[in-house]
Amino acid sequence: MRTPRFLAALGAVLLFVFASKAFAHAASTAYLDIGTPSGNTASIQWVVPLRDLDAVLDLDTNRDGQLTWAEVTARRDDIEALAREQLLFSNDSAACTLDIEPLRFTQLESGGYAAMQARARCPAPITNLRLDYRFLDHIDATHRALLSTPGSAAPRPIAPGQQVALEGAIGGSAGFAALLAAGIAHILGGPDHLLFLVALLLPAVVVRTHGHWIARPEVKSALFEVIWIATAFTVAHSITLGLASFHIVSIPARVIEPLIALTVLAAALNNLKPIVTRRLAAVAFCFGLIHGFGFAEVLAPLHLSTRELAIALFGFNFGVEIGQLSFIACVFSLLALARGWRGYSRWVLGGGSAVLALTATIWIVERVFDVPIFALATT
Numbered sequence: 001m002r003t004p005r006f007l008a009a010l011g012a013v014l015l016f017v018f019a020s021k022a023f024a025h026a027a028s029t030a031y032l033d034i035g036t037p038s039g040n041t042a043s044i045q046w047v048v049p050l051r052d053l054d055a056v057l058d059l060d061t062n063r064d065g066q067l068t069w070a071e072v073t074a075r076r077d078d079i080e081a082l083a084r085e086q087l088l089f090s091n092d093s094a095a096c097t098l099d100i101e102p103l104r105f106t107q108l109e110s111g112g113y114a115a116m117q118a119r120a121r122c123p124a125p126i127t128n129l130r131l132d133y134r135f136l137d138h139i140d141a142t143h144r145a146l147l148s149t150p151g152s153a154a155p156r157p158i159a160p161g162q163q164v165a166l167e168g169a170i171g172g173s174a175g176f177a178a179l180l181a182a183g184i185a186h187i188l189g190g191p192d193h194l195l196f197l198v199a200l201l202l203p204a205v206v207v208r209t210h211g212h213w214i215a216r217p218e219v220k221s222a223l224f225e226v227i228w229i230a231t232a233f234t235v236a237h238s239i240t241l242g243l244a245s246f247h248i249v250s251i252p253a254r255v256i257e258p259l260i261a262l263t264v265l266a267a268a269l270n271n272l273k274p275i276v277t278r279r280l281a282a283v284a285f286c287f288g289l290i291h292g293f294g295f296a297e298v299l300a301p302l303h304l305s306t307r308e309l310a311i312a313l314f315g316f317n318f319g320v321e322i323g324q325l326s327f328i329a330c331v332f333s334l335l336a337l338a339r340g341w342r343g344y345s346r347w348v349l350g351g352g353s354a355v356l357a358l359t360a361t362i363w364i365v366e367r368v369f370d371v372p373i374f375a376l377a378t379t
């Protein structure tokens with residue numbers, strides 16, 4: 001067996017995770033509501049994260065790392081121009097114009113947002129309204145706008161660069177399928193969730209005996225360990241995702257995001273100085289309760305009926321599980337192949353856990369003190 005090849009492949013997977021645009025924050029989500037057309041107009045509401053507007057327009061003029069609403073409203077003309085350039089509506093191929101009202105600030109669980117009310121005015125009575133959504137195109141591939149239209153059973157996620165028909169094209173099944181895809185994209189675009197799983201998976205293919213890590217003699221026992229870990233994590237985050245989505249329990253993102261980073265740090269440190277070696281599934285369950293609130297930041301702000309929210313929740317959560325299991329299968333296969341390498345405990349388990357611990361520590365500082373350390377280091 002040529003183990004270095006497998007280690008190179010494992011490194012490629014981790015580099016993919018680190019390359020994500022959502023490196024230190026939750027995945028970017030906006031909310032777009034389209035009203036029932038009346039004549040040649042249709043009402044529009046676009047609720048967009050302030051951090052995304054800042055990323056595009058550099059709104060923090062005094063460079064103090066704290067974006068104020070005064071700084072946002074001072075750039076109202078630029079924000080409206082951005083909306084007109086990147087929310088392109090048309091009716092029967094004829095371009096529509098946007099009449100935009102003054103911006104409003106709104107605080108959601110995942111942070112501060114700008115709420116923009118507008119009317120799309122078309123040259124003729126609306127019969128075939130279409131949207132070309134370009135916000136954050138070529139900037140953040142993980143961004144999604146949750147699109148709600150009259151008669152839709154569930155909001156439909158749309159990606160940057162996507163074109164959608166807004167009349168009669170979004171029913172319950174389409175919304176469900178789109179939310180399933182959004183769940184997959186959300187978990188694969190959330191490096192903190194993925195790296196927590198990596199931290200739990202690293203010791204799953206070895207066993208600690210007399211103070212040393214040795215390879216498990218067979219893959220079967222390691223696979224059972226991984227199944228228990230994945231099941232515990234799934235059950236836990238499904239519970240809190242449901243509680244938060246139905247507004248039974250609500251915890252602000254400014255609290256949850258540092259806690260998620262803390263779970264990565266704790267799991268990584270446990271690999272370096274083992275305290276828990278036999279009940280990793282229990283650890284995954286406890287920490288999965290925290291991660292579920294992180295997933296819920298997508299659905300919690302939506303104003304849906306109980307039935308609509310249940311459809312949205314099931315589709316999104318199912319997508320999260322598909323993405324999670326795909327990632328686990330990939331990483332576990334590589335770890336299982338590399339477990340017999342003499343340097344596994346030092347370089348893969350030890351070195352990998354040290355990198356995870358350092359990354360999580362930086363995340364905690366970023367999220368508690370709102371200091372973009374990673375962004376500053378790459379500029």
